[in-house]
Amino acid sequence: MTKFWTDTVKGLTPYVPGEQRSGDNIIKLNTNENPYPPSPEVMRAIGNVSSDVLRRYPDPESVELREALAAYHGVALENVFVGNGSDEILALAFLAFFTDGKALQYPDITYSFYPVYCDLYSIESQIVSLEADYSLSMERFVPNAGSIIFPNPNAPTGLATPRDSIDTLLKKHTEQVLLVDEAYADLGAQSVVSLVNEYPNLLVSQTFSKGRSLAGMRLGVAFGDKSLIEGLQRVKNSFNSYPVDAVAQAAGIASIEDDSYYKQTLSQIIESRDWTTEQLRSRGFEVLASSANFIFARVPRPTKVDGCEPAAHELFQRLSAAGVLVRYWKKPRLEDWLRISIGTSSDMSKLMDCIDA
Amino acid sequence: MTKFWTDTVKGLTPYVPGEQRSGDNIIKLNTNENPYPPSPEVMRAIGNVSSDVLRRYPDPESVELREALAAYHGVALENVFVGNGSDEILALAFLAFFTDGKALQYPDITYSFYPVYCDLYSIESQIVSLEADYSLSMERFVPNAGSIIFPNPNAPTGLATPRDSIDTLLKKHTEQVLLVDEAYADLGAQSVVSLVNEYPNLLVSQTFSKGRSLAGMRLGVAFGDKSLIEGLQRVKNSFNSYPVDAVAQAAGIASIEDDSYYKQTLSQIIESRDWTTEQLRSRGFEVLASSANFIFARVPRPTKVDGCEPAAHELFQRLSAAGVLVRYWKKPRLEDWLRISIGTSSDMSKLMDCIDA
Incomplete structure (x- = not known):
């Protein structure tokens, strides 16, 4: 020190x-x-990035990659944000939405980066206990008492929360953000990306590191209402304009295309x-x-x-x-x-x- | 809103x-x-990144790249930090060192991201005027009144400050950090990287985006005393463990090697x-x-x-x-x-x- x-x-x-x-x-x-x-198409896309692309700044808004993600998930471009891994997206989202002075609600057993972000930004925590069988009950969260974050499926338990239970919580929790961290959702959980146009306070984060085999490439994505995405963009553009490099953008597009x-x-x-x-x-x-x-x-x-x-x-x-x-x-x-x-x-x-x- | x-x-x-x-x-x-x-060797290194490397997380501490940078600049590994462009390094450094409640000193005409970071972290500013000829006089900074940051050469003027003038300021300014932003220093200014072992409060940032033609790859570097580098690492590891992807690490090493x-x-x-x-x-x-x-x-x-x-x-x-x-x-x-x-x-x-x- x-x-x-x-x-x-x-x-x-x-x-x-x-x-x-x-x-x-x-x-x-x-x-x-x-x-x-990762897909051979991803490796090809990386090999095809030209030196002329590398000498220039990448598209700071990653429009092509976000368009590919929007089309894949059936949402609009304005509902999609990309970042340097879903960890960076969480770091930006904590700053953008959870520094409102109210205690953030998250499970006692969960991704251990959440308390680290709370420390970094001096955010109070309201810890929610898992049940005896390690499942996460949505009824433990207090609607509108403070923002909520949990992974679905949860880590390290791997247990998933059904979409209907999250939907029920969203009907009551309308005053602060609910962030569902879907880092592992492509392996069996029910994604709630399809709900982002119903709830203006729902933010969903996903990653290319797990199901898409691109941990080494650093690529994460968030889905949400236009105004939440704009909030993330404002914080991103006040921190680092270009966190997703040109190679990662090309790799991400190729990954989405080889379904x-x-x-x-x-x-x-x-x-x-x-x-x-x-x-x-x-x-x-x-x-x-x-x-x-x-x-x-x-x-x-x-x-x-x-x-x-x-x-x-x-x-x-x-x-x-x-x-x-x-x-x-x-x-x-x-x-x-x-x-x-x-x-x-x-x-x-x-x-x-x-x-x- | x-x-x-x-x-x-x-x-x-x-x-x-x-x-x-x-x-x-x-x-x-x-x-x-x-x-x-960028160098043909850089393009080759990017093409040689294996799919097995991409499916795994990159080295969070970028040791090989930092070793190459340390050897190139004649400093130790512990004096080197790398990040997702020098903007990310600045963003982390502002949070790590400039949120001490004292007003940060920087020039009135300079890189326009500095006031944005001040906004983001609620840091007060103490603006220092350029001279009538647009040069930046080190004598305008008040030693020990608050941390100091300026680019060398300055932007958008392109005017450089001699190493001796910075050295003179460092002899008096010992209580807070002095950050010299050397984004453009490889095009004619005198770098102060060689002074990092003399002054425990000197931090120097550089980038691969300009002289090294890798704007599309997002790679920045900071040099400083071991304890400043450790401070940056603590903030980085509380924000995003792996901001420099595996491809960028390989590209950076190849760039350093093709001098x-x-x-x-x-x-x-x-x-x-x-x-x-x-x-x-x-x-x-x-x-x-x-x-x-x-x-x-x-x-x-x-x-x-x-x-x-x-x-x-x-x-x-x-x-x-x-x-x-x-x-x-x-x-x-x-x-x-x-x-x-x-x-x-x-x-x-x-x-x-x-x-x-």
């Missing part, structure tokens, strides 16, 4: 992403990356997820019904011995030593669980071999 | 970048882009700048001595007629109609001037033809 840090910097507890260890023998199931590469590849890899992931769930359950693990590209699994405790390390932590460490990376949190209600990203079927077989060993 | 916008959003006056019109017959001298493409190409294109731009300056002066324009990839030129007024449009505005409009884009601001002390980016020698000849017509 130094005298040149402002109180803002001093007070931060930055987000810590999953370990990015790599190597030939590493099976990386810790950051919810897609085990399949059959996208759908095919999604179904392969869902197939591996089902297989892994079944395998783990047959070994005594409790596995929540995931709608994401990861599963949340409770590691069976042979015989409960007080004071010992949770069995999940021991398994996490043993897997790590064997080169299989998964995610573990030593926190209340999470310490018996592992979050395991879905890899290829070969990755998941090796995971089972390691668990059996 | 809508009830869902916070006061933050309502109060913003976002930055407006130069027009991005394009087409075969457009000569684009309005956004200080490099007229030459001879970089130096050669810089000298071509400097040659065109000298030629254009001479041509304009011979036509009665006053042209400031530029150390940047643009020149700032006062358009001669034939006979001053009160109430008429400034001759510079008329020339700006006529050039625009002829497909030659330059930048014009209808503001005090600027309204008789045009900022003209340096293009290829052919671009600059055509500009002269248009002016003569």
Whole structure:
């Protein structure tokens, strides 16, 4: 720490992403990356970006990419915003809509970047508890008491909230923004993008990092009423005019256009997820019904011995030593669980071999 | 405007970048882009990014790229930070270092994004006037009265401040950060990167958008004492963990490695700048001595007629109609001037033809 840090910097507890260890023998199931590469059309589009395009600033409003997204989702251009990953979109949205002096409502077990943004902008939090079965009940949110954010499906549980339940909440919650973070929604949850024209306070964020295999490219998207999108644009244009580079714009368009590849890899992931769930359950693990590209699994405790390390932590460490990376949190209600990203079927077989060993 | 916008959003006056019109017959001298493409090695590096790299998150700390920059500039890895263009670095630095409750000092005529950041974070400003000849005197800044930021060379004047003058200011200004924005420094100004180990409060930002022809790729860099870099990292990791994508990291490394190409294109731009300056002066324009990839030129007024449009505005409009884009601001002390980016020698000849017509 130094005298040149402002109180803002001093007070931060930055987000810590999953370990990015790599190597030939590493099976990386810790950051919810897609085990399949992006579409060959995406690789072609990246290779085709000309040097003349690179020497110029990109389109600051990413119009072509937003038009492709609008057409794909059946909304208008003015309902679409793109950013440098959905994390940047969340960072801008927190500043644009959640600094109204009211406490932001979000689940106690959820994406751990939310409290970091609250810290950054001095936003108060109103924490909403998950049910005993780890599901998120919309009835726990207090309508109009403050803005609301939650992921659908939630992380790290993978449990999805039905569209109808969100619709019911939106009918009552009309005075502040409701942000549904759909980072994993293409793997089984019901998206609420189709509702953005019904509710002027509904904002939906999605990402190209998971289902679309472009974590390395940094591309996120938000859908909402024209005025919410304009609010995001105002904050973006007061922070960084061009967060989405020319290569990312081209890659994003190509990804949207190759829909059959996208759908095919999604179904392969869902197939591996089902297989892994079944395998783990047959070994005594409790596995929540995931709608994401990861599963949340409770590691069976042979015989409960007080004071010992949770069995999940021991398994996490043993897997790590064997080169299989998964995610573990030593926190209340999470310490018996592992979050395991879905890899290829070969990755998941090796995971089972390691668990059996 | 809508009830869902916070006061933050309502109060913003976002930055407006130069027009991005394009087409075969457009000569684009309005956004200080490099007229030459990036190095062929950069294009090769982009084409070589594998699909396996793209499906994974990039290195959030961009270590390889930072190592290349550290070696190139003769500093340590811990002295280097990279971001999504130098604008993002400025946005993070304003939040990290300038929200200390003291008024930020910057020139009255300068990069117009500074007041936008001040607006965004509610930072007070202490405006420092340029001299009558448009130069920036370091003696106008009040040491230790508040943080300081200025571009070197300044924009849109193109005038550089000598390293010794900055060094003298740093000897007195020790209590808050001094940020030197060196976006254009590779075209003739004296960089102060070599001073970062002498002054713990010196932060220097640079960009790959101008001299390195990578405006489309979004890559900026900051140099400073370890603790300032750590402050930037804390804010970055509380906003967006991965703002520099895998392709941009690869492109940046390749650009640093092909130094001879970089130096050669810089000298071509400097040659065109000298030629254009001479041509304009011979036509009665006053042209400031530029150390940047643009020149700032006062358009001669034939006979001053009160109430008429400034001759510079008329020339700006006529050039625009002829497909030659330059930048014009209808503001005090600027309204008789045009900022003209340096293009290829052919671009600059055509500009002269248009002016003569």
